[in-house]
């Protein structure tokens with residue numbers, strides 16, 4: 637029984653994140669949107685603004701989620717919140733109109749990966765520094 641305990645301990649130490657965070661953080665997670673086989677960009681920053689989204693959760697024309705500030709709760713920085721903060725309509729089955737009124741002539745399925753693993757609950761994933769979020773619609 638020692639080994640599972642040790643693994644659990646290593647897991648907790650390896651995560652190393654407690655909430656609220658110990659002061660402001662500045663984390664980056666990559667977003668890759670593959671729609672009908674094409675890589676598309678996140679929405680761009682409106683003219684005259686420094687970023688798109690909320691101060692805690694935003695993007696800078698770089699297809700990267702920026703988490704900046706003190707994070708009170710893990711649910712404050714989920715992938716779903718990020719998309720809402722930048723005004724992008726993403727559900728577990730659709731990206732914008734893709735999956736609702738548009739398809740690519742394929743299966744019309746959205747498949748999401750978080751750090752290389754398929755994750756149907758990606759919208760509830762709480763972003764961590766270095767994460768890679770991939771959405772494939774086709």
Ligand SMILES: [Zn+2]
Pocket residue numbers: 662663664702703704
């Ligand atoms: Zn940043």
